[in-house]
Amino acid sequence: MRHHRAFAATSVVLAVGVAACGSSKRSNSATTAASSTSPPPVVSIPSTVATTLDPSFIARANAICARAKAAIDAHGRFPYPSFDPLHPNPKLLPKIGAFFAAKQPITERTLGELRGLGSPRRAQSQWTQLLALAKQDRVIADRQIVAAKAANVPAFVATVNAAHTSGPQLGKLGLTIGFTASSPCGAIL
Numbered sequence: 001m002r003h004h005r006a007f008a009a010t011s012v013v014l015a016v017g018v019a020a021c022g023s024s025k026r027s028n029s030a031t032t033a034a035s036s037t038s039p040p041p042v043v044s045i046p047s048t049v050a051t052t053l054d055p056s057f058i059a060r061a062n063a064i065c066a067r068a069k070a071a072i073d074a075h076g077r078f079p080y081p082s083f084d085p086l087h088p089n090p091k092l093l094p095k096i097g098a099f100f101a102a103k104q105p106i107t108e109r110t111l112g113e114l115r116g117l118g119s120p121r122r123a124q125s126q127w128t129q130l131l132a133l134a135k136q137d138r139v140i141a142d143r144q145i146v147a148a149k150a151a152n153v154p155a156f157v158a159t160v161n162a163a164h165t166s167g168p169q170l171g172k173l174g175l176t177i178g179f180t181a182s183s184p185c186g187a188i189l
Contacts, residue, residue: 097148
C-alpha cells in the first residue's frame with residue numbers, strides 16, 4: 001500500500017501526539033478549604049465504542065501485512081534514489097510507472113485480504129474507515145501509475161500531493177486502532 005510513496009522519502013515517520021494527564025496539586029489554603037466539603041465522587045463513564053482492535057484481529061492483519069511486506073521487499077528497492085517526485089524527469093516517469101505497476105498486484109491482494117478478515121468485534125467503524133482510506137490510497141496509486149507511464153508530469157505531481165495527504169491519515173489511524181509503527185501493518189499502511 002505504501003509502494004507509491006517509496007520514492008518520496010526513504011522512510012516515513014508518523015507521530016501520534018500523546019497527551020499526558022498529570023495530577024493537579026492545590027495549594028495548602030485550597031486544600032484546607034476543600035477539606036471541609038467532600039469532593040464529588042469520581043464517575044467513570046464506560047465507552048460504548050472501542051477504539052482499538054482486538055489483539056487477535058491485529059495479529060491476523062499483521063500476518064497479511066507481513067506477507068505483503070515480504071513480497072514488496074522481494075520486488076526490490078526503488079531504483080532511482082535521486083528522483084524528485086515534485087519535479088520529475090518526464091523521461092524517467094515511464095520507468096517509474098512500470099516499477100510501481102509491478103507491485104500493484106501485491107497491494108491489491110493485500111487490501112482484499114484485509115477486507116476478508118471481516119468485521120472486528122471492537123473498533124468496527126475505525127476498521128471500516130481504515131479500509132476506506134487504504135482503498136483511497138490505492139486509487140491514488142493507480143492514478144499515479146497511469147500518469148507516470150504517460151509521462152504526464154502535472155498529473156503525476158498531483159498524485160504525489162494527494163498521497164502526502166492520504167498516507168499520513170492512513171498511518172495515524174492504523175496507530176490509533178492498535179498497530180504499532182514497527183508492526184508489519186504499521187510499516188505498510
